[in-house]
Amino acid sequence: MEIDTIGIGGELATIDPLRLHHHAVDDTAFLDHLAAELEGEVSTNDPDRFHALLTSAVADESIGNIAKIITSRAGRSAAAVVTINSEHGPGAIENHVTTSGRLTAKTPALDLSVPGLSADEAAACAAIVDLTSAAEDVPTPVAETSAYEEEPFVDLAGALRVKVTEPRQSGTAGERSLLPLSAETYEQNSPTTQDDVGNLAPVVSENVGAEGPREGTSGLLTPLGCRAR
Numbered sequence: 124m125e126i127d128t129i130g131i132g133g134e135l136a137t138i139d140p141l142r143l144h145h146h147a148v149d150d151t152a153f154l155d156h157l158a159a160e161l162e163g164e165v166s167t168n169d170p171d172r173f174h175a176l177l178t179s180a181v182a183d184e185s186i187g188n189i190a191k192i193i194t195s196r197a198g199r200s201a202a203a204v205v206t207i208n209s210e211h212g213p214g215a216i217e218n219h220v221t222t223s224g225r226l227t228a229k230t231p232a233l234d235l236s237v238p239g240l241s242a243d244e245a246a247a248c249a250a251i252v253d254l255t256s257a258a259e260d261v262p263t264p265v266a267e268t269s270a271y272e273e274e275p276f277v278d279l280a281g282a283l284r285v286k287v288t289e290p291r292q293s294g295t296a297g298e299r300s301l302l303p304l305s306a307e308t309y310e311q312n313s314p315t316t317q318d319d320v321g322n323l324a325p326v327v328s329e330n331v332g333a334e335g336p337r338e339g340t341s342g343l344l345t346p347l348g349c350r351a352r
Contacts, residue, residue: 124142124172124173124174124175125142125143125144125172125173125174125175126142126143126144126174126175126176126177127144127146127153127157127174127175127176127177128143128144128145128146128176128177128178129146129147129148129150129151129176129177129178129179130146130147130148130178130179131177131178131179131207132145132177132245133145134242134245134246134249135245135248135249136249137249137252137253138248138249138252138253139252148179151183151185154183154185154186154188154189155185157174157176157189158185158188158189158192161174161189161192161193161202162192171201172201173201173202174201174202174203175202175203175204175205176189176202176203176204176205177205177207178204178205178206178207178209179206179207179208179209186204186206187212189202189204190204190212190215191212194214216228216230216231217229218233220237224236224237224239225237262278263278263279263280263282264278264279265277265278265279265284266278266279276331283325283327287327287328287330287331288325288326288327288328289325289326289327289328289329290321290325290326291306291320291321291324291325291326292326293305293306293307296324296326297326299326299327300324300325300326300327301323301324302320302323302324306320306321
């Protein structure tokens with residue numbers, strides 16, 4: 124989903140620059156580009172790219188043009204224009220937000236409790252996101268050693284450590300992986316990639332098994348019920 128705001132929501136301008144675009148009241152040049160993009164959309168079976176345009180007391184012919192493009196298409200574009208404290212065109216739905224935080228409308232008949240953020244709350248949310256975006260990724264700490272093993276086989280998130288796993292190969296992984304089918308099968312039947320499958324469910328190395336240790340090895344029970352050979 125992509126959201127463009129004009130003269131509203133400036134406190135959230137930095138929260139997601141890829142999908143949320145804030146514009147000053149006099150910055151309306153992008154509207155012609157948005158109108159051309161919506162008008163040029165071709166109906167397909169692909170998921171819709173949702174667009175939302177929110178304006179606050181901005182009078183611009185391009186906004187009315189975008190609304191006409193949305194409402195005139197037989198299949199209706201996956202887009203919406205929301206104007207605040209301004210005139211609305213034909214076919215628009217008029218909503219009212221009360222001081223007690225309720226949204227009401229005559230057509231369709233609605234009376235809803237709606238969430239909201241004050242300007243200070245919105246700015247605080249953006250500041251938190253900005254702070255975390257600069258954080259460095261660090262490896263997940265290793266779990267504490269138990270009485271059953273010389274060193275832990277998993278990290279604190281429960282994932283097997285790299286030293287006891289092997290990369291998945293083409294074809295089925297079998298019982299040595301949490302996802303025994305081929306990575307291609309999961310990619311074709313679920314919203315994931317082969318790389319994601321490889322990271323989530325690697326194959327347990329040959330020197331680790333559930334049936335017990337090989338001769339000459341320690342046979343320590345791991346937290347996953349496996350024994351080191």
